[in-house]
Amino acid sequence: MEQPPRRPRVTGAVVAREAGVSAATVSYVLNDTPGQSIPESTRRRVLDAAARLGYRPNAAARSLRVGRSDVVVGLVPDTGYTATFSALMATLATSLSAVGLSLLLQPAPLGTSRLAELLRTVDPVGVVALTPVDDDVVASLQGSGVRVVVGIAGTGDLRPWQVQFGSGEFGATQAQHLRDRGHDRIGLVRWAREHPSATDLGRASALLRVMADAGQAQIPVLDVPTDPDAAEQALVTWLRDHPEVTAVATMDDDVAALVVSSADRLGIAVPGSLAVVGAYDFPIGTLVRPALTTVRADLGALIDRFTEIIRSAVADPAWPLPGRIAVDTARIVVRGST
Amino acid sequence: MEQPPRRPRVTGAVVAREAGVSAATVSYVLNDTPGQSIPESTRRRVLDAAARLGYRPNAAARSLRVGRSDVVVGLVPDTGYTATFSALMATLATSLSAVGLSLLLQPAPLGTSRLAELLRTVDPVGVVALTPVDDDVVASLQGSGVRVVVGIAGTGDLRPWQVQFGSGEFGATQAQHLRDRGHDRIGLVRWAREHPSATDLGRASALLRVMADAGQAQIPVLDVPTDPDAAEQALVTWLRDHPEVTAVATMDDDVAALVVSSADRLGIAVPGSLAVVGAYDFPIGTLVRPALTTVRADLGALIDRFTEIIRSAVADPAWPLPGRIAVDTARIVVRGST
DNA sequence: TTGTAGGCGTTATCAT
DNA sequence: ATGATAACGCCTACAA
Numbered sequence A, B: 001m002e003q004p005p006r007r008p009r010v011t012g013a014v015v016a017r018e019a020g021v022s023a024a025t026v027s028y029v030l031n032d033t034p035g036q037s038i039p040e041s042t043r044r045r046v047l048d049a050a051a052r053l054g055y056r057p058n059a060a061a062r063s064l065r066v067g068r069s070d071v072v073v074g075l076v077p078d079t080g081y082t083a084t085f086s087a088l089m090a091t092l093a094t095s096l097s098a099v100g101l102s103l104l105l106q107p108a109p110l111g112t113s114r115l116a117e118l119l120r121t122v123d124p125v126g127v128v129a130l131t132p133v134d135d136d137v138v139a140s141l142q143g144s145g146v147r148v149v150v151g152i153a154g155t156g157d158l159r160p161w162q163v164q165f166g167s168g169e170f171g172a173t174q175a176q177h178l179r180d181r182g183h184d185r186i187g188l189v190r191w192a193r194e195h196p197s198a199t200d201l202g203r204a205s206a207l208l209r210v211m212a213d214a215g216q217a218q219i220p221v222l223d224v225p226t227d228p229d230a231a232e233q234a235l236v237t238w239l240r241d242h243p244e245v246t247a248v249a250t251m252d253d254d255v256a257a258l259v260v261s262s263a264d265r266l267g268i269a270v271p272g273s274l275a276v277v278g279a280y281d282f283p284i285g286t287l288v289r290p291a292l293t294t295v296r297a298d299l300g301a302l303i304d305r306f307t308e309i310i311r312s313a314v315a316d317p318a319w320p321l322p323g324r325i326a327v328d329t330a331r332i333v334v335r336g337s338t
Numbered sequence C: 001t002t003g004t005a006g007g008c009g010t011t012a013t014c015a016t
Numbered sequence D: 001a002t003g004a005t006a007a008c009g010c011c012t013a014c015a016a
Helices: A012-019 A023-031 A040-053 A059-066 A083-097 A112-122 A135-142 A168-180 A198-213 A228-241 A253-266 A299-315 B012-019 B023-031 B040-053 B059-066 B083-097 B112-122 B135-142 B168-180 B198-213 B228-241 B253-266 B299-315
Strands: A071-077 A102-108 A126-129 A148-151 A186-191 A221-224 A247-250 A275-279 A293-297 A330-333 B071-077 B102-108 B126-129 B148-151 B186-191 B221-224 B247-250 B275-279 B293-297 B330-333
Touching (some): A012 A040, A023 A040, A059 B059, A071 A083, A071 A112, A083 A299, A083 B083, A102 B083, A102 B102, A112 B059, A148 A299, A168 A198, A168 A247, A168 A275, A168 A330, A186 A198, A186 A228, A186 A253, A221 A228, A247 A253, A253 A275, B012 B023, B023 B040, B071 B083, B083 B102, B083 B299, B168 B198, B168 B247, B168 B293, B168 B330, B186 B198, B221 B228, B247 B253
Parallel strands (some): A071 A102, A186 A247, A247 A275, B071 B102, B071 B126, B126 B148, B186 B221
Antiparallel strands (some): A293 A330, B293 B330
């Protein structure tokens, strides 16, 4: 097995020779450089030659010249990288490539120094952070030619260049849906964790905010153990202890499915006596009966927004930073459980 | 809100000036160029200067010079990009970055022309394909300086530079486990699809292969409709029609969970009267009772192998292509359902 | 042992 | 309207 010979590179110079013009002209034509008047005939000759030879501009040379690459760095969590995030990144890659940008994945969390290294090496034009970024990281980003940073906000305030995604709105959307269905005493069921994540907390507080308007000042919360038997036991006890609760919102469809099956065992009718709304639209949601009403992120909308922000930041040298942007991506999917 | 000023770039020349040597010496020291004898004192001065200034070699310039980048392109399916694949890519990114390579995600399927474009623009050093690649794509890869291609094999023969992953072995592992448990009449349960995928077919044939040795020449197959009610109906009927079946292997844990709950309703004891083995270790598997025995990919092993292959292909200019490689990554996770 | 010089492919400035 | 030419940062023969 031999390494095959590398075929010669088609450079701008080769195209220029083929078209009978200079390399500069090729560049002008191919980039539609403003302030140049190229006659249509020349233009055609260059375009034809480029197409015929299959010319592709070299990314490295271009980056070296303009001092910035076409790369958008995607910071992905090194743990808890969910199917939702993954779908988002894959789709974002498609969407960015349509505007001539490439997505380069980097696992996070990255220390500031490590990230700074990366930035100076590849000169990315933008950063998409699916993981929270610290202030000092953002500071190092600002000095290194990165034009735009869009990210997922955790708790706390949004930063400039950040787009908020998920968490809080999910809770509000769940609560709103239950209110619309006439419920004013709802409960929250989550997985028991040592330390509740920012998402957990955000979800709960959003729920509380919406329900407060409906006259419910406090929300009973159940932290479900991961062990199946203990989980069902806990659920059964909790449901018995909170007869005033007519609906529950859950952190994800897995717990929601558990709630439905426990209610079934207790003879509690769903959604008649207890409404259940899940989250993330897991496959299990369509397998249980009744099928789960759930909340999921409208990734299409989010990605369009991401791409548009990045695109305009790249295209316009004096792009006005948008300050804070909030994108509401939570969508309710109504099925049988509410 | 203003665009902050870009701080000046730390180039090799700057480091050279700081260290009081020439740019060439800096390059020699930083790259450990063989055949050069640099005194320790000079060496230290250069290293110190580089560290002090935070020097990072520019990827674009290096690529331009060397004619090849440090980028490994990852071809990801634009549909059916599962959590498993995503975890694989994220981890692979980490693992590659440890050897100085970057992962650049590209959505697939890409037509040959589109892929060829990409290759000529970024000059990747390797390609990791999570999606099957056609012969002509491989051909175009060979001519463009790509040093290695590792991929997921579908049906058919493995190609040189390809590493096989998943599918077939899953079926064999499931069957082997059930044989070990004493079953010699097993059934296969999958989701009903218009066109069975290569994975579906591979899984079934591997199952058949193993069971043939145990004296079972044919395997009853049930294609479960996605509608929940129809699904349970189909399962109940099928279980009644195949009393000889003492164990079932399923395509994933979602169907497996469904089998368990249907068996429960029919009064069939699991695993006493019916053993069930799922696949992919979905969260639902630990939520049902009995918890699901399942098969999952040992991604750690796979990624180590991917990285090692890529690393050596990149490091050694005359890397002997390994022909075909098969990595067995299927691992059984024994829980209560078998 | 270390420095000089040339070139990788592109784009931008300045002539023509 | 188009063509030389320089420069981006790095690597590496070759010269000193």
